[in-house]
Amino acid sequence: MKKKISVVIPTYNEEANVVPLAKAVSEVMERDLREYDYEILFIDNHSKDNTQALLRGLCANNKKIKAIFNAKNFGQARSPVYGMKQAYGDCVVRMCADFQDPVDMIPKFVREWEQGTKIVIGVKSASKERKGMYWIRSCYYKVINKITDIDHIEQFTGFGLYDKKFVDVVRDLHDPLPYLRGIIAELGFDYKAIEYTQPKRRAGKSKNNFYSLYDYAMIGITSYSKVVMRLATFAGFIIGGLSLVAALVYLVLKLMYWDRFSAGVAPMVIGMFFLGALQLFFIGFLGEYVLSINSRVLDRPLVVEEERLNFDEDEEDEVEERKKV
16 A cells, blocks of 8 residues: 655635645645655635635545634644644645745655654745744744753744654644644654745735734743743842842941932832833743643643545544544
């Protein structure tokens, strides 16, 4: 039997991209990887445009194309990981629907996988996206590498190939806030990184905004870092010590120059605002940790499906058995 490659593509309002992307992936698989069987699994995060109708047409015309429609938008962290869990090929290729993950990288991933590498990932060496956004991402990767115990992969978005053994590890995790980059760094096998230049989005607009990017960044920090909360403890000790020193200096100066030394209210006001800002900063971070804990304690499902297309009965039974475990 041929080995099977599952290509998982999360979508949200990608009506301009899903049809050409399905065609491009199929052409690459049938031209460069003819010795493999394949499937293309789209998982749609409750799109509001014509994406779902186009996916229905693709599934009707090609049984190798499958689709899962979520009942609502479950966010960019949960839906892609759920899609990986529903793919049962010998390996899973995860890529975005906007053509910023080059389709011609798939054969390169597969060749490395055939040499025994369980995880083959694409790492951006350069990007044609906005320079400011690329710089912000670079800063985030550097910061999270400094404050976490695991080795996060810089300029890695999740684009890559994952052997079924690693996908089984992900499938067995019960984490309602999965952070795939951290999971790979913490629980994954040794990986091979292949550099590529990220092209511009082919069509449409990015669905990411400040809030969604901030939310995803907080998932990474609260899942894998203790540093921020420990900084609060250290800051308390340091600021307390400096305050004591400052108080003693002011006392000595006042005793020595009673009539000439005027402390004034400015240092008090500045100190109050500084301490207030510091407290709000760490209380805010504490709230992020509490929210993360709360979401995990509730243990809600990653997504709720509304419909799935082109899954045969054997696959349906396997999925139901997995859900019971």
